[in-house]
Amino acid sequence: MSDLWFKDLDELELVEGALLLNSQIDPQVNFTWVEMQLEKLLDEAEQVLSVEVNEKARFDAFLRLFYQEWGFEGDYENYFSSENAFIEKVIQRRKGIPVSLGALLLFFGRKLGFPVKGISFPTQFLIAVNWSDRDKSYVNPFNGEYVAKPVLHAWLKGQEGAAAQLKPEHLNVADNSMLIGRWLGVLKSALMREERYTQALACTDIALSLVPDDPYEIRDRGFIYQHLECNQVAQKDFEYFLEKCPDDPTAELLKLQLKALQEVPQVLH
Template sequence: MMPFNEQDLNQMPLVDGAIAFMAEVDTDFPATWVQLRLTQLAQEAEQTLMDEVNPRVRLDGLLRLFYREWGFQGDQQQYFSSDNAFLDKVLERRKGIPVSLGAIFLYLAKHLELPVENVGFPTQFLLKVMWSPDDIQYINPFDGEFVSTHILRGWLIGHRGPFAEFKPEYLDAQKNNIILSRWLTVMKSALLREELFTDALRCSDLALALSPGDPHEIRDRGYIYQQLDCLHAAAVDYSYFIEQCPEDPAADLLKLQVDALYEEPLTLH
């Protein structure tokens, strides 16, 4: 069950929505400790930079503090580990992926009254610094480096191919519910890779609370049900996907799966 409605999610700090979601996914998630640790980091940042009145210098100071002195960094070796998606592990290890590192940095930036926003760029989560409508900077939260629109175009081409169109809306600030939906997808993929199917199912249920009836998410939930030996539930989800997306290349293969799943005896869990 989604812990907040969409309006609540979009009004609270991104990191608070993430904490609530992670507590729903992992029943042992230490939400209170995470909130306390974030408060401590914010207080330390405020004390370190309290005498700096120039906001640009304050931002540079926060980048230096976060990435150099505290040692937060992108995890190059185990990028797809669930440890990089869950905030407690990110705070413990000081390693993460763009969205988890970026959410923490955004929280700190807001405490320092810096004009930082989140951007759900197609290739990854970004941070946007809005000094003015004509003076905008972009930060890659994976390493804390500023990136130009030229570099971002290169990322997009590398992700989607040489004919990818760079649309201005790709750099718009995005609402928390959209960012959290993408974050849940990352968490779910990591948990599936680690065969933590019950937690992955909770991710899928939360994603469907954000986007009810999404056929691709329901297809993925069907796969999770299948791994949990809930075969008839898997068949129902696959059938929904086939009905909604009959032209999808996966539909024909799933039709065979559905027939086989319905032939299995019903198991009560």
């Protein structure tokens, strides 16, 4: 099992857990540089916010610093790029997706003493702010704007249909282990789209170290092996998935893939 999973992710900041995950996929990740940048930005934030006393005004000043002065923003043009899931790249480019930008917001927010938590809302990652003297607020880390509950309800309807109801469990605090698991899936999908199959395979290896018999991870591994021209291994993975999930919507397509693999002549080295 990967060294990443010997650590208690819930005792780390989300950004630290993500950095550990990134290093398992790309050993070239520069831990020292990332840590130096986080420390530098935190020092700057402490200086800028030292003049603010009111908690709400101080937090709003932090959001302006993060999105306007530092220039962090959602990557609208290349949302599905793997660079948005590598913390080192997010800091370098000042672009990310809700979970990567949110991880940075949580890190700085907690270090600065703000009552912030991460929420794995069905449509995207959110930041909750538990004010001491007012109702809880929600921030969209993709753009730094506050999001009211009616808007969250509209997002939910957009994803689940007009009958969807906003429930308290939709706004539960997420634990890091679950978030890192989702982050791993996002990263794997991005790497597969970019045809970076060796790194995508590292993602499936981590996932299968946690749940060795997951048929969907094994199916994805089969696709990766197929692209790496490891056809016999890919065939076994596809056969396993079809055995475990014969009624899955992708089963018929996978049968065609399997038939094509079986017709490819095997090369003996």
